[in-house]
Amino acid sequence: MDYVKLINCMRCGMCLPACPTYKETFLETASPRGRVALVRKLQEGQLDQSDQLLEYLSLCLDCQACASACPCGVNAGELVAEFTCERKAESGLGYLENLILHKLVPHPDRLETSMVPMRMYQRTGLQKLVRRLGILKMFPKPLERMEGLLPDLPARPLRQEIQEVTPAMGQERGTVGFFLGCVMSLIFSDASRATIKLLSSLGYKVITPKNQVCCGAPNMLGGDLAGLKEAAQTNIDIFAGYKVDFIVTDCGGCGAELKKYGHHLEDNESAELFSSKVRDISQVLALHADELRAKLRPLPLKATYHDPCHIAHCQGIRREPRELLKLVPGLDYRELEAADACCGSAGTYNIERPEMSDRILKRKLETIRASGAELLVTGNPGCLLQLKKGLGDHLPQVRIMHLTEVLARSMDA
């Protein structure tokens, strides 16, 4: 790790009020400034790589709210992630990690097949039975949590159903490549279907290459940099085969990762070109706000927006989703307090650190309650899963939707 990145932290403390785990604990070890110091002291030999130190670092959500708050450009979340990645790379992947990251994640078909039992489990009514009987209590805690987070699955993954080419409606203004995220395809297929529809109705031909693979974010999380690079190169090559103006995604996590391909594959022009074309769906839709407005019909709902970390902090996108929501006639938009504070989902954090994740989620739910909204809008599948579960348990009167679902619904209203 680059030592200069560590000593750039001037310890001013501006990151402290932005950090979800500091807000919960008030502990310096649970703050971005503290994490940078821990990694730095480890590098300087003042501390050892103790279990305690790793435990402190693992409390980081990598939400990167600290990076947005830092006056001197230090990204503590990314530094911790980089450190974890390097450490895991050194110690090698475990059997299960290797299986998941190398045998499952890079192969969309296998990933889809792996979900079939889950779908069966829901369709056959087995889920209801299992939940009623409390059978999950007999399994390890993380499994019980994963099961609880899972919403109703679509009948088939979107990737299998979608046309590779969706023509533009009306006059064609350009072509976009659609990067269909794994979780979007497997779980939130309605939202991605809405994304394609919106793009097409605004005059874009939408190409969804069927052979695209996972963006590689899970590899990064697991410390598998080589796997990430391989995924990146595969996707770059696939999209290079089409002439597209933008590469669009409606998954905040994928978007953040795709935009970093140029950084991960150093001195690789095609990677830089790829990353420069990547846009979050809100960025593309906002380019055509006036046209979109003309197509929208009233949705009389009190709505608010939760900024996914991967969209607000990692990609710096805050204005566009709000502008788009305000286009919807009759929609009563209200700003959420601390809208860009993490919801506690953070990849697999909500399964690995359930206690802290729940505390952070609770704070988020409080602000949603206070906003008086009946509809919560966001743009990332991780947040959708976490907040859907949280709302279901504590605020069942509030619905949650992806931004594109709201806009598509308004178009159909």
Add this chain to the structure above:
Amino acid sequence: MEPSFIKELQNIVGVQHTLTDRESLAVYGYDSTPEIESLPGAVLLPGTSDQVAQIMRLCHGAGVTVTPRGSGTNLSGGSLSAGGVVVQTSRLNRLLEIDEENLTATVEPGLITSALHREVESRGLFYPPDPGSMNISTMGGNVAENSGGLRGLKYGVTADYVMGLETVLADGELLCTGGKVVKDVAGYSLNPLLVSSEGTLGFFTGITVKLIPKPQGKITMLAHFPALQDAALAVSAIIAAKVIPATLEFLDKVTIKCVEDYAHVGLPLDVDAVLLIEVDGHPVVIAEEAAAVAEICKKHRCSFFQTAKDADEALKLAAARRTALSALARLKPTTILEDATVPRSCIAAMLKVIQDSAKKYNVTIGTFGHAGDGNLHPTCLTDERDQDEIKRAHAAFAEIFDAAIAMGGTITGEHGVGLAKKKYLPKLVGESGIRIMRGIKQAFDPKGILNPGKIF
């Protein structure tokens, strides 16, 4: 630290709130002060003021030192401890009362400054002190350091708002000073003594501050000056014209270049100084004041003057000042931020000294700050790995402090003496000053267990 003693600390605040692992001690070994670190023996997070009193009693008996700490944003090393107990106030963070009849707020020491701002402003009231770190700094820390901020020129500093304090003394006894009364001449004024005592005289557990009505309006203005001297004269002229702006901030040429390189806010690179001016108060009055400010700036040969039409534009105008520190800090790994302060009539002379010292010692210093208060932030951009440059930076600052003292100014306007400025204090206050301060310390803390080694 003895395991039996740690056990006793745990008995007071609980195991969960007693930190003694190596990693925790390491990260409580710093605050926001560059270059200074010092390892404590334990870190405690009490949850009640009674626990604070118990900690003080225990440590007093055992002869263990206690250093109060808020969020650790101190800029003079004041919240560091060498082997003693650090007591973090974060859990004592309740806003106890807003008294709208007496116009006071009573808070616990760990309350975040901006949280108080939000609460009182929602009721049409105003607590003016706004240190740069207000989103994380604590009220206890603000009182202990007598924090200033951008609104100091018109509204004063923390000391001007402290009305009452509840302080746990070194031996655990409680001292209550002042309260909600506007007039109080009974005996020595102890509040001002405790404010800016940097944790060396007592541990605040309750703070009552004065509130004022929230100003009804605000006008933000920005002026560019090709000549530094003209900007400095404009500052004096504005005040001589009996306009007291809420904010009168200054950016020098080095800072302007850094801000423009980093944030592209549209600053010209051929000007020597930029002033950000804000007047607040009754709409009719501020309209007149803004007109006067515009006229004075133009008379002093500003090359550009803009008045914000609305809140959005005001934010844009203030962007340069808001990004000043970030822009400078990004340039080099190490940022040494100082706060030498002079009478405002000496601003131009002080800026000249800063520029000359930077040149003489071949270091980069960008200066911005509260021109209206004479409180400048010469900020040295350096690299802690370059010990030679660090030495030269300190030599430059030593000259700057000497010059500030010679002009009737001070070595620190708002960061405190702590460890960082200790060696300069005798020059400023003289032997008699140090003797009296030591006497006061002796009266409050004869065993010397409260934040030892700070100030003198």
